[in-house]
Amino acid sequence: MLGLYLKNPGEIELKEFSSSSLKEDEVKVKLIYGGICGSDIGVYKGKIGHAAYPIRPGHELLGTIIEAGKESVHQIGTKVVIQPNSFCGECDLCVEGKTNICRHKQSLGVNTDGGFSQEFVISSKYVLPIPREMADERAVLIEPLAVIVHAFKKAAITKGTSVAVVGCGTEGMLAIALAHYLGAEITAIDINEKKLEKAQRSWGITPARPQDIKDETFDVVIEAAGVKSSVEQAVDITRPGGSVVLVGLTPEANLPVVKIVRNELTLYGSIIYHFPDDFLQTLHYLKQDGFKVEPIISDIIPYQEYKRAYEAAVSGEYGKIILDFKEESHS
Incomplete structure (x- = not known):
């Protein structure tokens, strides 16, 4: 499968990755859209001190489950978004319900491989099913909007x-x-x-x-x-x-x-969000016709044109840039 690969700051390429076998609690997701975020730009520019290289970038992820481990509660064919920050569930902060500041947190695309690839594997506990009828252009905003939903609760x-x-x-x-x-x-x-x-x-x-x-x-x-x-x-x-x-x-x-x-x-x-609560609240907002988010996305670019997409995102002159991983878009 093809995916983006950031060797060092500023050195990004498209390369072939081998497919991963599933653990029992994991799912394999076929990516639909991936949003380029400010932290992706920070990693690309070498401005995030705890970033690891080389790394596969990407954490704003929308896709469809194509394989599911025995312990996964999610079924094949389910449309999902991803919570990209791990939490151990055992440290003092997690026990207090503050999983967003888990002492052992890792973040996709920052210090562990992200999801800007045709397919990726992740624990099913970080997956949220969403309605199939929700437009992809709204659904891909769930993760970044959850940051604001969490902040507004303050x-x-x-x-x-x-x-x-x-x-x-x-x-x-x-x-x-x-x-x-x-x-x-x-x-x-x-x-x-x-x-x-x-x-x-x-x-x-x-x-x-x-x-x-x-x-x-x-x-x-x-x-x-x-x-x-x-x-x-x-x-x-x-x-x-x-x-x-x-x-x-x-x-x-x-x-x-x-x-x-x-x-x-x-x-x-206010840092990131609580999962799944803030994601579910975000999903509720995005289901409302009167909630206007269409202007947020400036462009949707095929992932093969990743250099153009990153240049646009890094320029700061645009809103959200989305990488399109839908194969039918590129045939």
């Missing part, structure tokens, strides 16, 4: 809540989409005019560059840019008693402790 966002989303990459756009669906009043902040225009056109939000925000403050600020200045601004523009939810990853930032204390601001760190 702060109350309902009709009329004033929300600022800092950073309009994929996770920022997904945050805008969910906040819009929940009836929030949204301001999107980014330095990229094209992304702001797309967010305004798609969801009718208020666009702003960082320097445009003067004295305005917000009930909830979602930081999805992952840069020092954005984290600092996120805290600065949160109203007294408000909440900041940090989704982006930046090594450090300078925070005004006196302001945080005097204004009783609440800062939440």
